[in-house]
Structure formats: C-alpha cells, structure tokens
Amino acid sequence: MPLVTALLEMDRPRSRLIRLRNPDVVRxxxxxxxxxxxxxxxxxxQQTPWRTVAHLRDLLMDSGVLPRVDRQLMLFQRSFRERLATIEDSERRRLLHRFATRNEEAVLREVAEETGLLTAAMVRKAAVEDKLHSDTGQPRRTSFFFLQASADTSDAWDHQVNGDGDDAGVTFACRFLPFPLEQPLADDQDAWLGHIDPRWTTVTVGSQ
Incomplete structure (x- = not known):
C-alpha cells in the first residue's frame, strides 16, 4: 500500500505512526x-477536526494516494467557508462567496459545457502562459487548471457541446489518458503537466 510504504521509508516514521493512533485519524x-x-x-x-484532516491529507499526498495541491490554498478555502457561515447578512454572504469562487465556477462551467463532466473538482491553478496564437500570430494568454474527476467517471464517453460558442452542437469523443503522455498535445498544451507532478512530464524521442 502506498501510504504504508511512504511511512516506513520516512527518516523518522515513529512520530507520524504515533499520530496515526489518534482516534480522529483512525475514524x-x-x-x-x-x-x-x-x-x-x-x-x-467536509471533515473535522481540520488540523487532523490537514495532517492526514499531507500523508496521502506524500504517498501519492491523493494528487498534490497547494496546502495554504486548501486551508484558506476551509477558513473562508467557516467565516462565511458566521455572516448573518445573506446579501453580503452571497457577494463574498461570488467574489471568492467566480474564477473556479467559470472553469467548472466551461469543463461541463465542453466535456459534460459535472462532478469535476478544482484542485488549483497550474500555470498562466503568454504566447502568440499558433494560427493568428496574435498575443494570447492561457490559464491552465488542475482538476480532479470523481472516481466513478467513465474512461471514455461522447459529449455534444452545449452553450452558444462556435463549437455548440459538435460531438466530441472524450477519454482519459495515462501520464506521462506518449506524445505531446497540439500546440504544446501538455507543457505544464510536469509542473503539477514531475512524473507527468511528456518525454519525446528528441528529449530523451
């Protein structure tokens, strides 16, 4: 098991093994x-107490069971939700929530429209890239996000695009691919995978 292996390979596993005996960790x-x-x-x-959850999350990320995320961002998101719950003014609460989540909601909405995935969860922003458009030569800024699909998501599916964009009505054949990829994506859209996890870097014949 990855978690057990990670614990045994630590320089000082005793301290973390002792913490695993905590009743909350066991639960x-x-x-x-x-x-x-x-x-x-x-x-x-959704779990409590937050300190115990944060410690367990670190262990699961260190062992590769969960993908690595920005720990400070996760703690901020939890703190924000707890603070939001204490605000009695519903309009103020709604505005604060909208301000804090508008970027995340926009990304998830776009993913839902383009792929049909309704249960994807935002992990973090991976990168922002500025370069010229490959077709028009015009300046272009692209934001890359790291999302996690639910465990029951199919490996492959067909989806007809919703919305009112140029690709509305087009049917895409969607599928997940294992990392690292066997070949680069169009326009080097896989370039930032290695910044999420070095093991996901696309290795091409010329770079070996």
Whole structure:
C-alpha cells in the first residue's frame, strides 16, 4: 500500500505512526476505507477536526494516494467557508462567496459545457502562459487548471457541446489518458503537466 510504504521509508516514521493512533485519524481512515468518505480532496474538505484532516491529507499526498495541491490554498478555502457561515447578512454572504469562487465556477462551467463532466473538482491553478496564437500570430494568454474527476467517471464517453460558442452542437469523443503522455498535445498544451507532478512530464524521442 502506498501510504504504508511512504511511512516506513520516512527518516523518522515513529512520530507520524504515533499520530496515526489518534482516534480522529483512525475514524477518518476507516471511513475512507469503507467508502463513507470519498478518497478525494473534496471529500476531506467536509471533515473535522481540520488540523487532523490537514495532517492526514499531507500523508496521502506524500504517498501519492491523493494528487498534490497547494496546502495554504486548501486551508484558506476551509477558513473562508467557516467565516462565511458566521455572516448573518445573506446579501453580503452571497457577494463574498461570488467574489471568492467566480474564477473556479467559470472553469467548472466551461469543463461541463465542453466535456459534460459535472462532478469535476478544482484542485488549483497550474500555470498562466503568454504566447502568440499558433494560427493568428496574435498575443494570447492561457490559464491552465488542475482538476480532479470523481472516481466513478467513465474512461471514455461522447459529449455534444452545449452553450452558444462556435463549437455548440459538435460531438466530441472524450477519454482519459495515462501520464506521462506518449506524445505531446497540439500546440504544446501538455507543457505544464510536469509542473503539477514531475512524473507527468511528456518525454519525446528528441528529449530523451
């Protein structure tokens, strides 16, 4: 098991093994094993106490069970939700929530329109890239985001694009591919995968 292996390979595993005996950690691990808590960052988001959850999340990321995310961002998101719940003025609460989540909602809405995935969760922004458009030569800024699909998502599916864009009505054949990719994506759209996880860097024949 990746988590057990990671613990045994630590320089000083004793301290973390002792913390695993904490009743809250035992409860969380049992719930994850039973499927009562989804083994995702979003699933852990809902759990308490937050310090114990943060420690367990670190262990799961270090062992490769969960994808690595920005720890400070996760703590901020949790703190923000808790602070939001204390605001009695509903209009102020709505505006603050909208301000904090508008970028995330825009990305998830675009993913839903283009792929049909309705349960994808934002992990973090991966990169912002400025370069000339490959067809028009005009300046272009592209934001790349790291998202996580739910465990029950199909490996492949067809989706007809919604919305009112140029590709509305077009049917795409969607599928997941294992990392690292066997070949680069069009326009080098895979260039930032290695910044999320070095193991995901696309290795081409010329770069070996």
């Amino acid at each position: 969380l691990l049992q719930s994850l094993a039973n499927g009562d808590i989804p083994l995702t960052h979003e699933g852990l988001h």
